[in-house]
Amino acid sequence: MLGRLHLLLIQDRSKWHELPEWARFFVRLGFEVGRRPAQDRRLVVAVGVPARFLAAAAASAGVVAGGVSGDTSNAHEHFLGLCSAAEGTPVILERGGRQYLGEIHGHVKREGEVWLRVRIQDPKTGGETHLIRESQSSRVSLVNQSSGVLPKQPHGVAPISRPAFIRSLLGTEGLHRISSATALDCVIVGKAGWLKSELGGVKLGIETGGRTVEEGRLDDITRTRQVIGPKRNYRSFIVSSTSRLRHALSTARPRCVVFDGALGFLKWRHNWRSSHWILVLDKTDPRCSDGAIALNGEYEGRSIGIAEDLSSFKRPPAVEITAFYGAVQ
Amino acid sequence: MRATDLVVLGQLYTDGAAMKVRHHRVRHDGFRNFCVALGQLQGALRDSKSGTDPYWTALMRSAKRFRFDAMASPRAFSDICLLGSVSSLRTQYARCEGMYPQLVALVRQVIDLLEILSSTKDSPLLDAASAVIGNDLSDSFAIVLCESRLMAALPSILLRVPALKGAHLVTQQHLRHTVWYDRLLLFGAPSWYGDFVFQAPRSRQIDVFRYAWISGKVVAKGLFTAPLGEGPTLEDEGSDEVSGDVIDVGDVLPAPWFADLSFADLARHAEGEAEDDGSRETVRARPFLLEGNHVVFLEAEDNATALVLDLDEDEEDRLQRLPVDDISEGMYVLLRAAGGGDYVVAVADGLLGAIKMEVRTMQYEWKARLRGLVRESTLLEVSLRLLDRGSQKANENNVRHWMWGRSIRPNDPADFDAIMNLVGLGAEKDRYCLAMKAIDVAHLQAGQVIRRALLAQVRKADLSALERDGSMEFDLPGGDTGRMIASRVIQVGRETVEISSSRVGKPIETEGA
Numbered sequence: 056m057l058g059r060l061h062l063l064l065i066q067d068r069s070k071w072h073e074l075p076e077w078a079r080f081f082v083r084l085g086f087e088v089g090r091r092p093a094q095d096r097r098l099v100v101a102v103g104v105p106a107r108f109l110a111a112a113a114a115s116a117g118v119v120a121g122g123v124s125g126d127t128s129n130a131h132e133h134f135l136g137l138c139s140a141a142e143g144t145p146v147i148l149e150r151g152g153r154q155y156l157g158e159i160h161g162h163v164k165r166e167g168e169v170w171l172r173v174r175i176q177d178p179k180t181g182g183e184t185h186l187i188r189e190s191q192s193s194r195v196s197l198v199n200q201s202s203g204v205l206p207k208q209p210h211g212v213a214p215i216s217r218p219a220f221i222r223s224l225l226g227t228e229g230l231h232r233i234s235s236a237t238a239l240d241c242v243i244v245g246k247a248g249w250l251k252s253e254l255g256g257v258k259l260g261i262e263t264g265g266r267t268v269e270e271g272r273l274d275d276i277t278r279t280r281q282v283i284g285p286k287r288n289y290r291s292f293i294v295s296s297t298s299r300l301r302h303a304l305s306t307a308r309p310r311c312v313v314f315d316g317a318l319g320f321l322k323w324r325h326n327w328r329s330s331h332w333i334l335v336l337d338k339t340d341p342r343c344s345d346g347a348i349a350l351n352g353e354y355e356g357r358s359i360g361i362a363e364d365l366s367s368f369k370r371p372p373a374v375e376i377t378a379f380y381g382a383v384q
Numbered sequence: 385m386r387a388t389d390l391v392v393l394g395q396l397y398t399d400g401a402a403m404k405v406r407h408h409r410v411r412h413d414g415f416r417n418f419c420v421a422l423g424q425l426q427g428a429l430r431d432s433k434s435g436t437d438p439y440w441t442a443l444m445r446s447a448k449r450f451r452f453d454a455m456a457s458p459r460a461f462s463d464i465c466l467l468g469s470v471s472s473l474r475t476q477y478a479r480c481e482g483m484y485p486q487l488v489a490l491v492r493q494v495i496d497l498l499e500i501l502s503s504t505k506d507s508p509l510l511d512a513a514s515a516v517i518g519n520d521l522s523d524s525f526a527i528v529l530c531e532s533r534l535m536a537a538l539p540s541i542l543l544r545v546p547a548l549k550g551a552h553l554v555t556q557q558h559l560r561h562t563v564w565y566d567r568l569l570l571f572g573a574p575s576w577y578g579d580f581v582f583q584a585p586r587s588r589q590i591d592v593f594r595y596a597w598i599s600g601k602v603v604a605k606g607l608f609t610a611p612l613g614e615g616p617t618l619e620d621e622g623s624d625e626v627s628g629d630v631i632d633v634g635d636v637l638p639a640p641w642f643a644d645l646s647f648a649d650l651a652r653h654a655e656g657e658a659e660d661d662g663s664r665e666t667v668r669a670r671p672f673l674l675e676g677n678h679v680v681f682l683e684a685e686d687n688a689t690a691l692v693l694d695l696d697e698d699e700e701d702r703l704q705r706l707p708v709d710d711i712s713e714g715m716y717v718l719l720r721a722a723g724g725g726d727y728v729v730a731v732a733d734g735l736l737g738a739i740k741m742e743v744r745t746m747q748y749e750w751k752a753r754l755r756g757l758v759r760e761s762t763l764l765e766v767s768l769r770l771l772d773r774g775s776q777k778a779n780e781n782n783v784r785h786w787m788w789g790r791s792i793r794p795n796d797p798a799d800f801d802a803i804m805n806l807v808g809l810g811a812e813k814d815r816y817c818l819a820m821k822a823i824d825v826a827h828l829q830a831g832q833v834i835r836r837a838l839l840a841q842v843r844k845a846d847l848s849a850l851e852r853d854g855s856m857e858f859d860l861p862g863g864d865t866g867r868m869i870a871s872r873v874i875q876v877g878r879e880t881v882e883i884s885s886s887r888v889g890k891p892i893e894t895e896g897a
Contacts, residue, residue: 067390075390077397103607103616105396105584106562108389248701297710318710336607338584339560341713347607354609366612372401373584375616377608 059224059261060086060120064268066258071268074259077371081110084368085117088311088331089240090124096380098331098362101350103375107337111315112253114333115241116276118311119290122240123225123232134192137171138162148173148185149194149231153211160184171195180207193228196235214288215278220271223261233278234288239307241277241291242330244323245315250293255282296322317346324349329383350377358382392564396586399564403585405574405620408516409596412508415454415461416597418497422447425490434484442468442476447494450502455595456572457534458527458548459541460507470499509593510545513569516591518547525567526552526587528559530576532675532854532872557714557851557872559586567591573600582618667788667885670708671877672717675854678871678891680719684708684880685785691718691838693870695847703839705831713873716850718838719889721857721867729790731830736822743819747792750816753807755787766806775802788885792827793820834860838868 060082063074074082088098104110137146137159144159157175164170168188173195176183187195214234215221222230243250254274263269274282280289294304296319305323311331314320320334321342336346354377362378370376426444429435435444446467453464473495481488517525527548529535532555542548552565556577559568568587570577572594582590582602594600604618669681682690689705693716697704711717720727733740758766763780770778776798785791786803794800797817804813841858850856854872871891 065390072390075394075397077393101608105400106393108393108562246697246701248697297704297706318712322710338607339580343607344579350607351609361610361612368612370613371397373397373616375607376612377610378612379610 058120058124058226058229060117062261063224064260064262066260066270071260077374078109078113080369080371080374081113082117082120085114085119085311085313085333086121086124087117087365087368088114088333089118089121091121091331093308093310093329093331096359097329097383098378099334099350099353099357099381100332100362100365100376100378101334101336101347102370103336103338103343103347105338105373107249107316107335107340109253109257110335110337111243111245111313111333112250112257112273112277114335115243115254115279115291115313116273118241118313118331118333119233119277120225120229122238122290122310123229130189130192134169134171134189137192137195137197138169140197144197146173147196147235148175148187149196149227149235150185150211154214154235155209155211156205157185158205174205175209177205177207183209193231196231215275216283217269217271217275219263220259220261220269221275223263223269224271224276233276233290237288238290239292239309240311242294242304242307242309242312242327243277243279243291243315244294244312244319245296247281247293247295247298250315251279251282254279294319294323300326316340317342317349320346321349324353328381332381353381354379356382389562392562395564396562396584399588400585401616403582403588403590403618405582405590405592405602405618407600407621408512408591408593410508410512410593411596412506414497414501414504414506415508415595418494418501419451419595419597421490421493421497422451425487425494428487428490432486434487439483443473443491443494446473447498450498452572453534454501455509455598456530456576457538458507458510458513458569458571458593459538460505460510461501462503462505463507463537463541464502465536466498466502470495470502473498508595509571510541510548512593513571513591514545514547517551517567517569523550524552524565525550525569526554526558526565527569527571528577528581529553529555530570530572531555532557532852535852555852555854556581557854560714569593573598574602575600579605583616667785667883667888668880669883669888670880672711672873673875673877673894674717674871674891675874676871677894679894680717680871680889680891681881681883681887682708682711682717683885683888691834692716693718693842693850695851699843700839703835703842711873711876713876715873716855716870717873718858718868718870719891721869727834727860727868728827728830731833732823732826735826735829735833739819739822743822746816746819747823748789750803750807750809751787751789753809754783754803757807758783758787769806770799770802773802773805775799778802790885790888792823793817 061079063079063082064071065074065078084100084102088100091098102110140159142159142161146157146159148155148157155175157173160172160174162169162171163186170186170188171192172184173187174182174184215230218230221233225233254277255272257273258270259272260268260270278288278290279293280291281293283289292304294300296316300323305326309327309330311333312327314332314334317336317340334346334350336343357379359380362380365378368376429440434440449467450464454461477491477495480491527542535553535555539553542551542553551569559581563586565587568590570590570592574582574592583605592600602618602620604616606615667683668685670684672680672682674680688708690708690711692704692706692711693702694704695702695716733744736743754766763783767778767780767783770783776796777794778799786794794803800817801813804810804816809816837860838858841860845856845858850870856870858868858870860868
């Protein structure tokens, strides 16, 4: 289920090492939470850790990866929808790690298989058209607005700065899902400076065969709005625990909220009560016990009970963990 | 990321869970006799309800401070600084017989023992630590002190002890960082250290050196009501048994300060009796206990902020203006070294230049008139009259805030117009409005000037010294008026109090241990 996430490497003094067990724990935890639809049961997980470094960032990456893996859109229905779309319907075609604006040009049947036709070039200059079979149809997504005419020469844009890293990690479909559209999988509440530097600064890698390592960052997975910059599809958003909360964010319904530290939890926990929560409490944080008291208060008001299915979750020895199903509002 | 970080993090997550606490009970008859005598004197004062008599302050402060310092740091008794000389204590308490005849014998005994101890070179805690480390080949161990104040002169003392001269000397705050040692040496009662020292340990072994007559078992504390799997464990090899003449640790160090002190009393005591009517400039403020036994009150009204240094942040983000309610232990608040109040006002006055006198006089004038009206009636009455004149937000709290000298003007022009009309300045309201706008702009610019100057200072400062000592001065433009002190927050008061605005930002010295 984890894909190749458990094979992540981390660079330290120009050398690649296996991601430490404690860091893998947070990725797995985030993945486990992120893959669950929030509308069924709202999961509240809290961990007490000896140091906060990378914990929330790694969990957030797990949440987004889990969300992508848990995307249950039906490929057959998606393909039928594309085939029945009107001629000229604008789409985005994912090809070779780049995204091309295109149009649907009907479908054809060859040797008993239906193929979708997607044109990505102006017919006057060649009209490059691609045939897409059902199993590859996740590479095609409908877009709301057409740019009008197709380009004279197809020139796709790279939606992601290190596509090979993500493709190696989550597969071609995962790459497409994670980069093709904006979706708020994860809100990360904490000190923005710390989070940005951990998401965008720590070098990760994944072996791709022949001992070649594709380099990436946690943010290639989390696609955090504040790290990748504007005008790009994002999956996560950082909320500073020391700033004011924008109304639009407070009413958003992310799949999961990761609280990095007690302060943000104490301030903003009255929001996002339809989302999963992961709370990272650093035991050296002066507000840690206040955060734990508030979290235990949430436990008192839980909806069902403790999340027994997480009780076998292997954790590093110095980590305390609790998990229960929170009351949904 | 440095190579050691990953290694250290691995140790924190794995080895930290197997931490053991070893207790080393230390004995010294002379010091025990002193502690017993002082404990009896404390008890007698408590029983006779005489402890609050200021007569006892000098003796009790000196004796209690000596006792605490001797228990919490590894040094010779003669290396402990007394708050006052023994001879001055003898002079001061020479007439005790006439005032408290039943306590004379105890007082003499305490002073005699203090004199003997303060001249002896015995150093029981240091000797015990040296003996333990002397047999060990650990290459990385740290001496951890519960208060920064106790660091003074210790480095040179340790240099004279072969077994300990390689020790890292740190305060407990340092153990909040990603660090790891083979061994930690603590001195005194474990309860003098924050929970994080034991619950998120930075070593596999913590050696606690404490006198045999104080208690100190360490127990594992879980964070959650319903943990998944086993909760945290902690191996404390010592029982809590102590000799019969045990001293309650709570008597050695004051109980949590916010439970002991009435902040309103503390503030009133510091500023003298203030008039208690509606015209007094008061604000809601939150008390903070700072390093060095100082309490400061910071305004905690809505939107009130204070400058803080957060050493955990990246260089560019270290200096922050945070909502006062977000300030927590371990951060460093920046206060003016002289004059109290906000440095912004002084810098803004400089930026206002030639018009400073005129606009500040105007600011003072309308506030004085408004205060005058409140004095003649009530805050409620004035609020209602303002509402009648078109104010949108007049109420008792807001009127009080508008009267306050540090506020510039109401945000809503309708409120300002209503005030101008009520205080008889309606004809000049446009001129007043422009003047307040000039002050507003000057304050904004002043904030930026201060931030730039402070950032420059912070960049070149030795912040490890700030962490070690708990406070540091920063010189900004303006000579003495521009000196600011960063002080570590030791504890945050849970309750806010109503205090005179003149007390905001001025540290008040407390009695200490």
